[in-house]
Amino acid sequence: MKTTSILFAGIGGQGIIKASSILATACLNSGFDVKQSEVHGMAQRGGSVVSFVRFGEKVYSPTVEQKTADIILSFEKSETLRWIDYLKSDGFLLINDYEIRPTSLNYTGKTYPERSTVESYLKEIEYKFVNSTEEALKLGDVRVFNTILLGVIAKKIESISIESFHKAIELSVPSKTIQMNLKAFDLGLSL
Amino acid sequence: MVKVIGKAILSGNEAIARGAYEAGVHFASAYPGTPSTEILESLALYKEVKAEWAPNEKVAMEVAGGAAIGGAISLCAQKHVGLNVAADPLFSLAYAGVTGALLIITADDSGMHSSQNEQDNRHFARAAKLPLLEPVNSDEALRMTKWALKISHQFDSPVILRTTTRVSHGKGVVTLSEREEIPIYPYKKNFEKYVLMPSNARKLHVVVEERLKKLKELAESSEWNVIEDGDSEIGVITSGVSYNYAKEVFPNATYLKLGFSFPFPMEKVKEFSKKVKKIIIIEEGDDFIEGYVRQLGLSNEIIGKNILPYCGEMLPEVLKEYLLNEKVEKKTINSNHILERPPVLCPGCPHIGIFDAIKKQRLSVAGDIGCYTLAALAPWNAMDTCICMGASISGLSGLMQNPMLTGNNSVAVIGDSTFIHSGITSLIDMVYNNRKGTVVILDNRITAMTGNQQNPTTGLTLQGNNTSQIDLEALVKAIGVKWVKRVNNYNLKETSDALREAREFDGVSVLITSQPCALTEEVKRAKKYPFEIDESKCIACGACLRLGCPAISKGESGKSKIDPVYCIGCGMCAQVCPPKVQAIHKIEKEA
Numbered sequence A: 001m002k003t004t005s006i007l008f009a010g011i012g013g014q015g016i017i018k019a020s021s022i023l024a025t026a027c028l029n030s031g032f033d034v035k036q037s038e039v040h041g042m043a044q045r046g047g048s049v050v051s052f053v054r055f056g057e058k059v060y061s062p063t064v065e066q067k068t069a070d071i072i073l074s075f076e077k078s079e080t081l082r083w084i085d086y087l088k089s090d091g092f093l094l095i096n097d098y099e100i101r102p103t104s105l106n107y108t109g110k111t112y113p114e115r116s117t118v119e120s121y122l123k124e125i126e127y128k129f130v131n132s133t134e135e136a137l138k139l140g141d142v143r144v145f146n147t148i149l150l151g152v153i154a155k156k157i158e159s160i161s162i163e164s165f166h167k168a169i170e171l172s173v174p175s176k177t178i179q180m181n182l183k184a185f186d187l188g189l190s191l
Numbered sequence B: 001m002v003k004v005i006g007k008a009i010l011s012g013n014e015a016i017a018r019g020a021y022e023a024g025v026h027f028a029s030a031y032p033g034t035p036s037t038e039i040l041e042s043l044a045l046y047k048e049v050k051a052e053w054a055p056n057e058k059v060a061m062e063v064a065g066g067a068a069i070g071g072a073i074s075l076c077a078q079k080h081v082g083l084n085v086a087a088d089p090l091f092s093l094a095y096a097g098v099t100g101a102l103l104i105i106t107a108d109d110s111g112m113h114s115s116q117n118e119q120d121n122r123h124f125a126r127a128a129k130l131p132l133l134e135p136v137n138s139d140e141a142l143r144m145t146k147w148a149l150k151i152s153h154q155f156d157s158p159v160i161l162r163t164t165t166r167v168s169h170g171k172g173v174v175t176l177s178e179r180e181e182i183p184i185y186p187y188k189k190n191f192e193k194y195v196l197m198p199s200n201a202r203k204l205h206v207v208v209e210e211r212l213k214k215l216k217e218l219a220e221s222s223e224w225n226v227i228e229d230g231d232s233e234i235g236v237i238t239s240g241v242s243y244n245y246a247k248e249v250f251p252n253a254t255y256l257k258l259g260f261s262f263p264f265p266m267e268k269v270k271e272f273s274k275k276v277k278k279i280i281i282i283e284e285g286d287d288f289i290e291g292y293v294r295q296l297g298l299s300n301e302i303i304g305k306n307i308l309p310y311c312g313e314m315l316p317e318v319l320k321e322y323l324l325n326e327k328v329e330k331k332t333i334n335s336n337h338i339l340e341r342p343p344v345l346c347p348g349c350p351h352i353g354i355f356d357a358i359k360k361q362r363l364s365v366a367g368d369i370g371c372y373t374l375a376a377l378a379p380w381n382a383m384d385t386c387i388c389m390g391a392s393i394s395g396l397s398g399l400m401q402n403p404m405l406t407g408n409n410s411v412a413v414i415g416d417s418t419f420i421h422s423g424i425t426s427l428i429d430m431v432y433n434n435r436k437g438t439v440v441i442l443d444n445r446i447t448a449m450t451g452n453q454q455n456p457t458t459g460l461t462l463q464g465n466n467t468s469q470i471d472l473e474a475l476v477k478a479i480g481v482k483w484v485k486r487v488n489n490y491n492l493k494e495t496s497d498a499l500r501e502a503r504e505f506d507g508v509s510v511l512i513t514s515q516p517c518a519l520t521e522e523v524k525r526a527k528k529y530p531f532e533i534d535e536s537k538c539i540a541c542g543a544c545l546r547l548g549c550p551a552i553s554k555g556e557s558g559k560s561k562i563d564p565v566y567c568i569g570c571g572m573c574a575q576v577c578p579p580k581v582q583a584i585h586k587i588e589k590e591a
């Protein structure tokens, strides 16, 4: 079996590491070898954060190369463009329709990219926008937006069973929030 | 028999902690530093282990070394540059050896994700004549740690385990076992072994050389140095994380994977060289392995750092570019559409107040390492130097040898953890040598940079016990500093006035800030009353934006706005809003 590579991108504090570790646990639950990597440290201070998950029969490198990601999950709209070159041509891109404006806009003179600007780069790519904040509010808890996003990509990862995801969520989130996170995940599956 | 209790996904750091725990480690000490920090944080969770933060790496190694001499199974951990600080005990503990066991972990930072240099600490193993282990992933990190603690005891030698960032922070599947409880070995006074006076040390040096010979034999036949058969065309010699990258690029080659790379297994390489035509040596950092391989004078073609770079990580894309001439495709995105997101100071970070004053007083700044190093960037640009921990104070003393830089136009800034780590002796130097100059201690009462660890200024230990809290003012006064003042750094005028007064003092002056880090529990728990900007009053002058608080941004109209979710209500922005405008006010309800 070929190794599958998934890239999570976004901003420090958005729960990217958590989401990728739930996925990694689900991969283990489904009997795969898995590697996950991210860089801690400076990146946590409001900077852009990336995390890689790779699974398969035997996985070596913990990092993902350009043009090789099967799926990219971008937690923040503009961050999509930083990582889009990592997606392979028949990969799938999920974009959280959410903006975090960096302070650098105050001095670089750049403007935050419009949705149309982002889409102009996605002409030949299979992609989907999800407003996870809105969806999470429907469930009554904004904090589970990242679990919703995980549900959306779970649908695309056929080799990992839904059960494995459910078990991984139960293991990874505080016990009081398990039910809400499971609901959020299932909502994601339905989107 | 040790019982296996299942599989888990652990980072390399967590795996090292788990391995040490399973091996029965009694004691561990460290000073935090990326990418090594989580080793002690993970160990601290096991109640059977005593895990401590030390004020710096030298102290950590001395305590761990003492514990090992006393009979404990012990370890210390540090980032690569931390081993520079601990180098003095390192070289001599190598002579003294252990009664229990001592593992020394160095986490190198290939790619410099969060470090000031990219040194390759394998050289330390050779220089100190200690065995060196290099795990390729979490699974090996766990198993090697256990093994290392065993051979440390068996060979009466400290052992060095070297990781790099992707091994430390990368996660993989490991098998967990139960802890093997080993009582602390009985301590016996041993003058000839543990008192390194020349007459003893001369004999011990001979012992060290003999020990190295035995360790070399062990390396030659070690389970960690394995040949993986494959195509005979290409033979790859590699170690650490590079093995994983190489496997992605040359999946069918024959491999010599070196997990126990010093003393170097020369015979193993000879055996390997007969199996393959061309040898490619892939290692992160320097030509450590390559140096030995080339000494053998083999007839094989050898490729190493003559082609591959010394700098950065040996990622698959790097190997493809340099070895296969497959250039990574250029990015296709217009750079104007990719936003800069450098690490920033947090919303309401108390460091902002003092750097606002430093910037407005146009001072030269001998800086140091911590969150506040970010003040070297826009919008403050308020740092001239940042070399290593502690070098702010001593660096200022050196800079002032040029008459252009004086105690009036230059200051040193240093965080509380860094001051305790290695600033105190530099301050003593300043006082002792009769200098005039100002030191600002940024006392946010936490080691923030590495993820908010406790330190001697915080009143708590790593394992959550209450302890005494250092009195920085009393300490500084005891050194002989005559001008010491604490300021509320959320009050910009008070801060700025105090800084001016400190600079005017004819002697050494120390200004200490008092606001805690915005990420400490005490601040996070406190009620928050965020501020807002009255758009009808805002004149879009940008004064609040220039503070550099990430809760403040420029809205579409060019006027500023404050994100109420991020704002912690420090109120610094309201103080820089021009007195005639006064557009910024506290929202009188809790967020």
Ligand SMILES: Cc1ncc(C[n+]2csc(CCOP(=O)(O)OP(=O)(O)O)c2C)c(N)n1
Pocket: B031, B032, B033, B034, B057, B079, B081, B082, B085, B369, B370, B371, B372, B389, B414, B415, B416, B417, B418, B419, B442, B444, B446, B447, B448, B449, B450
């Ligand atoms: C010798 C050495 N050890 C550890 C580190 C990692 N490190 C850099 S700064 C720092 C401490 C920062 O704490 P503090 O001085 O209190 O400043 P803060 O980040 O809280 O502002 C650490 C642990 C290092 N760079 N060098």
